Amino acid sequence: MTPTKKPRGLFADKVGYYSSIVLVFMTLGVIVGPLFFPSGYELPGPDTYRPPSVAHLCGTDLNGRDLFLRILLGGRISLLVGICGAIISLFVGTTYGLIAGSARPGVDNSMMRLVDILYSVPRLIFILIFINAFNERLQIAASRHGWDWMVGSSRLVILILCLGVIEWLTMARIVRGQTLSLRERPFVAAARVIGEGYWTILLRHLLPNLAGVVLVYLTLAIPSVIIDEAFLSFLGLGVQAPQSSWGSLLSEGAASINPLRSAWWMLFYPSLALMATLLSLYNLGDTMRRSLHSRGR
Amino acid sequence: MFRRLVSMPVVLLCVITITFFLMRLSPGGPFDSERKLPAAIEQQLLAKYRLDGPILYQYSGYIRDLVHGDLRLSTKYRNRSVNEILSQTLPVTLTLGAAAFLMAVVIGLSLGCFAAARPASFAESVVLAVTLISICMPAFVLGPLLILIFSIRLHWFPVGGWGTPQQLFLPAITLAAPFVAVIARLLHDSLRETLGEDFIRTARAKGLTERTIILRHALRVAILPVVSYLGPLAANLLTGSIVVETVFHIPGAGGFFVNSILNRDGFLLGGVVIVYCVLLLIFNLLVDLSYRLLDRRIQG
Numbered sequence: 267m268t269p270t271k272k273p274r275g276l277f278a279d280k281v282g283y284y285s286s287i288v289l290v291f292m293t294l295g296v297i298v299g300p301l302f303f304p305s306g307y308e309l310p311g312p313d314t315y316r317p318p319s320v321a322h323l324c325g326t327d328l329n330g331r332d333l334f335l336r337i338l339l340g341g342r343i344s345l346l347v348g349i350c351g352a353i354i355s356l357f358v359g360t361t362y363g364l365i366a367g368s369a370r371p372g373v374d375n376s377m378m379r380l381v382d383i384l385y386s387v388p389r390l391i392f393i394l395i396f397i398n399a400f401n402e403r404l405q406i407a408a409s410r411h412g413w414d415w416m417v418g419s420s421r422l423v424i425l426i427l428c429l430g431v432i433e434w435l436t437m438a439r440i441v442r443g444q445t446l447s448l449r450e451r452p453f454v455a456a457a458r459v460i461g462e463g464y465w466t467i468l469l470r471h472l473l474p475n476l477a478g479v480v481l482v483y484l485t486l487a488i489p490s491v492i493i494d495e496a497f498l499s500f501l502g503l504g505v506q507a508p509q510s511s512w513g514s515l516l517s518e519g520a521a522s523i524n525p526l527r528s529a530w531w532m533l534f535y536p537s538l539a540l541m542a543t544l545l546s547l548y549n550l551g552d553t554m555r556r557s558l559h560s561r562g563r
Numbered sequence: 564m565f566r567r568l569v570s571m572p573v574v575l576l577c578v579i580t581i582t583f584f585l586m587r588l589s590p591g592g593p594f595d596s597e598r599k600l601p602a603a604i605e606q607q608l609l610a611k612y613r614l615d616g617p618i619l620y621q622y623s624g625y626i627r628d629l630v631h632g633d634l635r636l637s638t639k640y641r642n643r644s645v646n647e648i649l650s651q652t653l654p655v656t657l658t659l660g661a662a663a664f665l666m667a668v669v670i671g672l673s674l675g676c677f678a679a680a681r682p683a684s685f686a687e688s689v690v691l692a693v694t695l696i697s698i699c700m701p702a703f704v705l706g707p708l709l710i711l712i713f714s715i716r717l718h719w720f721p722v723g724g725w726g727t728p729q730q731l732f733l734p735a736i737t738l739a740a741p742f743v744a745v746i747a748r749l750l751h752d753s754l755r756e757t758l759g760e761d762f763i764r765t766a767r768a769k770g771l772t773e774r775t776i777i778l779r780h781a782l783r784v785a786i787l788p789v790v791s792y793l794g795p796l797a798a799n800l801l802t803g804s805i806v807v808e809t810v811f812h813i814p815g816a817g818g819f820f821v822n823s824i825l826n827r828d829g830f831l832l833g834g835v836v837i838v839y840c841v842l843l844l845i846f847n848l849l850v851d852l853s854y855r856l857l858d859r860r861i862q863g
Contacts, residue, residue, distance in 0.1 A: 386794040386847045388802045398824050399585045493701050500703040501821055520707035528715055537704045544699035
């Protein structure tokens with residue numbers, strides 16, 4: 267009797283399946299959810315520090331704002347930063363890894379040496395300094411050119427750019443490793459024989475074969491960027507009021523914990539939203555990686 | 564190895580240069596406030612803190628002072644030198660970091676071995692699930708949560724502060740938890756891979772116990788990815804300690820770092836960054852040396 271073949275692919279195991287369901291719900295929730303709230307819910311009200319009830323599912327905060335709505339609105343920012351930052355890191359990392367992997371060994375070595383150094387330097391600290399050094403400058407430039415949307419969100423834009431620029435290291439390493447093994451394959455030699463140039467081989471032959479790996483590490487880069495953003499916002503150096511993200515909600519939650527009165531819901535619900543998202547993203551990335559791995563064999 | 568030693572000062576110089584120009588080129592000086600200072604006084608202040616003259620002249624002056632071990636004066640905490648502030652706060656941060664480092668390595672390695680020795684068991688899946696959750700629980704989630712449960716509800720540990728071993732426990736756990744998980748998973752994966760290799764089969768054929776095989780034979784090879792993770796780990800711990808110090812109200816260098824950004828206190832900021840980077844570079848060198856000792860196959 268032949269053993270029944272287990273279904274292969276992305277949803278072969280339950281974890282990947284449930285993770286993607288959570289992610290879809292979370293994304294739809296933060297995009298559509300706030301539309302269902304009556305207007306004025308996001309404004310300060312008289313009911314401060316109310317524990318969760320039917321009217322306020324997650325309770326209210328220091329200023330009497332509904333926490334559930336704030337978590338959804340904060341999720342917009344967190345997810346936006348996470349996805350955009352990860353996409354930027356994908357571009358930087360893939361380009362860097364492709365060039366390193368296809369260059370001469372000397373060039374490759376020094377490029378990877380730089381990655382090693384950057385790994386062991388507290389990058390987030392530099393980003394902190396950078397954001398705060400250039401935020402005002404960007405705001406001034408934006409208002410001079412009349413980009414009104416930019417004036418309010420200049421910090422967000424800088425945040426996305428910076429986080430994308432620091433989270434590319436893993437991507438570069440993986441892409442470089444894959445490029446090194448791909449370039450020895452016969453189809454690359456064949457392309458070289460028929461006289462195709464360096465860039466053509468890079469873009470037409472190597473890059474498409476990297477798509478799977480790149481997608482997996484894109485999924486794994488999103489949670490890293492979300493954590494970094496929450497870190498900065500927690501310290502009060504990331505997203506600034508009136509905008510809020512899960513990080514700044516958590517910092518308010520942490521501030522509301524004291525021996526006299528602890529508003530546990532202000533800590534618990536933002537943590538729950540953040541952790542559910544991170545966990546699902548890591549699980550999904552892991553499932554994708556394993557499915558890619560088993561297909562490659 | 565020699566190249567490594569040469570590259571260290573280069574990296575350090577890059578770090579210093581980037582930090583210096585980032586803090587000097589940002590708009591707004593350290594003495595800007597609601598009330599405009601008279602020009603003469605501002606001039607004197609700038610001269611006192613050696614912030615006058617062309618920017619390249621300031622830069623070379625700063626480098627010269629650094630070579631002499633002088634991190635200059637803080638522009639916010641008047642009359643206190645950066646050396647003085649750091650000599651008071653850095654030991655705190657380093658104690659916290661060292662405690663978290665030890666915890667991460669010891670607990671992480673034991674958990675990794677424990678899980679890898681029991682493939683496809685319930686215990687293994689529990690360890691893997693718990694470590695994954697722990698990775699998704701950054702310090703700013705775990706810290707307040709631990710305070711809420713263990714300090715405020717159960718009164719087992721103090722809420723914050725610094726000085727007693729009890730006050731060190733919760734912050735160190737908070738700082739170490741995600742990295743315990745990373746090390747455990749890293750070791751688990753590499754041990755599983757190593758245990759499938761030929762020399763392990765030989766060791767099994769010799770009749771060695773599973774315990775000896777893992778601890779004496781497999782671990783020596785499987786630990787290498789963990790060793791090369793120690794450098795990034797140290798960097799992450801220093802970054803993470805900023806949050807942990809804020810959450811637990813610990814008077815370490817991290818809090819001064821955040822304040823120095825908000826106060827445009829350039830020399831304090833530069834001092835913290837430079838000292839952090841020097842520590843990390845030295846640490847990385849040590850890690851590199853031990854890696855070479857462990858893995859004789861790497862030559863050159």
